[in-house]
Amino acid sequence: xxxxxxxxxxxxxxxxxxxxxxxxxxxxxxxxxxxxxxxxxxxxxxxxxxxxxxxxxxxxxxxxxxxxxxxxxxxxxxxxxxxxxxxxxxxxxxxxxxxxxxxxxxxxxxxxxxxxxxxxxxxxxxxxxxxxxxxxxxxxxxxxxxxxxxxxxxxxxxxxxxxxxxxxxxxxxxxxxxxxxxxxxxxxxxxxxxxxxxxxxxxxxxxxxxxxxxxxxxxxxxxxxxxxxxxxxxxxxxxxxxxxxxxxxxxxxxxxxxxxxxxxxxx
Amino acid sequence: xxxxxxxxxxxxxxxxxxxxxxxxxxxxxxxxxxxxxxxxxxxxxxxxxxxxxxxxxxxxxxxxxxxxxxxxxxxxxxxxxxxxxxxxxxxxxxxxxxxxxxxxxxxxxxxxxxxxxxxxxxxxxxxxxxxxxxxxxxxxxxxxxxxxxxxxxxxxxxxxxxxxxxxxxxxxxxxxxxxxxxxxxxxxxxxxxxxxxxxxxxxxxxxxxxxxxxxxxxxxxxxxxxxxxxxxxxxxxxxxxxxxxxxxxxxxxxxxxxxx
Numbered sequence: 001x002x003x004x005x006x007x008x009x010x011x012x013x014x015x016x017x018x019x020x021x022x023x024x025x026x027x028x029x030x031x032x033x034x035x036x037x038x039x040x041x042x043x044x045x046x047x048x049x050x051x052x053x054x055x056x057x058x059x060x061x062x063x064x065x066x067x068x069x070x071x072x073x074x075x076x077x078x079x080x081x082x083x084x085x086x087x088x089x090x091x092x093x094x095x096x097x098x099x100x101x102x103x104x105x106x107x108x109x110x111x112x113x114x115x116x117x118x119x120x121x122x123x124x125x126x127x128x129x130x131x132x133x134x135x136x137x138x139x140x141x142x143x144x145x146x147x148x149x150x151x152x153x154x155x156x157x158x159x160x161x162x163x164x165x166x167x168x169x170x171x172x173x174x175x176x177x178x179x180x181x182x183x184x185x186x187x188x189x190x191x192x193x194x195x196x197x198x199x200x201x202x203x204x205x206x207x208x209x210x211x212x213x214x215x216x217x218x219x220x221x222x223x224x225x226x227x228x229x230x231x232x233x234x235x236x237x238x239x240x241x242x243x244x245x246x247x248x249x250x251x252x253x254x255x256x257x258x259x260x261x262x263x264x265x266x267x
Numbered sequence: 268x269x270x271x272x273x274x275x276x277x278x279x280x281x282x283x284x285x286x287x288x289x290x291x292x293x294x295x296x297x298x299x300x301x302x303x304x305x306x307x308x309x310x311x312x313x314x315x316x317x318x319x320x321x322x323x324x325x326x327x328x329x330x331x332x333x334x335x336x337x338x339x340x341x342x343x344x345x346x347x348x349x350x351x352x353x354x355x356x357x358x359x360x361x362x363x364x365x366x367x368x369x370x371x372x373x374x375x376x377x378x379x380x381x382x383x384x385x386x387x388x389x390x391x392x393x394x395x396x397x398x399x400x401x402x403x404x405x406x407x408x409x410x411x412x413x414x415x416x417x418x419x420x421x422x423x424x425x426x427x428x429x430x431x432x433x434x435x436x437x438x439x440x441x442x443x444x445x446x447x448x449x450x451x452x453x454x455x456x457x458x459x460x461x462x463x464x465x466x467x468x469x470x471x472x473x474x475x476x477x478x479x480x481x482x483x484x485x486x487x488x489x490x491x492x493x494x495x496x497x498x499x500x501x502x503x504x505x506x507x508x509x510x511x512x513x514x515x516x517x518x519x520x521x522x523x524x525x526x527x
Binding site: 002004005014018021029073074099100125126129131135136140144148162166168169186192201202204217221223228 | 301302303304305307328331333334335336338352415418421422424425426428500501502505509510517518
């Protein structure tokens, strides 16, 4: 396992970033609620759910294929909002899961969402389906549900791997409107090619803040932007130092630049 | 764990949130302490407990597998009993489930048990190990590979829809995709094979940078990779912020504001 003692400067940076995030969250909780920009993919959620209700067809949600981790919890947080919208419209939703622990959490999430929307009677336990623990068997199962249930809106949020294109293409074939978001950068091109709306990069983590407008989450998103600025500044300093080292050879200035570059270098 | 759950049920509603927050913090504290505590030689006094902590997670996961299997079987038995549309698939699932369970257990505990006796020259006998291999390696693995191979066709259909010359950006995307695809196959290498990598004096030919496979490599290493790294910066910070919110129970929402 890695330890902080391997590089105390990087560990200190992680602590600094964490303090910025916690500070902004606490500040937002005390009333200083920041503004975040519009995210098109998330505006489409209500549109997609409304379209599915008009067509009389269900909504499908897939929270990725990883276990109960931060990414999946974030996906379930987004699906809580989607489920509330589905319940408000009086429509049916189906969630397919690959992990039994996620199944239990997902059931509670959907049940609470339907209850919040005042339609607890619409929720059925069979709406959350544990299919299998195998990646491609799960892909086949989801494809089968998309085709048999004639899903009209499909939401793919979470950690996806090679099977993401199977979900997206089959959804495309049945004519579903698809909104996707993943933390796997190498799956983003496939989702962009096959889905109608894609939430890219840290917009995935901003989604729950954007949908709920909760001060804690909004503060966290703004803190992330400050952290990105700090990291950009460090990268910029590294670029300047490395560029100067190519022209300054020897002497105390070169020594200082060398020390700075060694400090900033990824080991 | 049962003690914690029992205590949670017995505790007054007002204090349940604090109890959950405390145990959540405690659970994450091990990893934070193990990371930050000095570790000369790559280990500190907490590193040795890592297998135990991982094992605890596996035990909780194994409880959940039972729930998942029960939920799956219940759903399909209900479909079968009411002969709902698609009940045939439920039959296939239940038969496959029972077969894999039985032969999987037999493969573990009695692999030599004869399942199908020999019929002279017609067929050889099959034992439990052979049946398990037939179902797993012959069935499940090959079906998984077949499903994976469908992606090749889906990539073609997705690319056909996505690569349209609608705007300047779409044209650039199409051009880059074309160069990378052609540069990855022998036909592309043949197109620019006339540009020699070395000059007559043995030095590097600067014009070799225009060989299509080199342009493709440049696009992947100098354009695509930095873009992915930029996205990764944001994702990593998002992961850190979300993990901190869950660990310190700063989150207000689906898991913390409901009646406990």
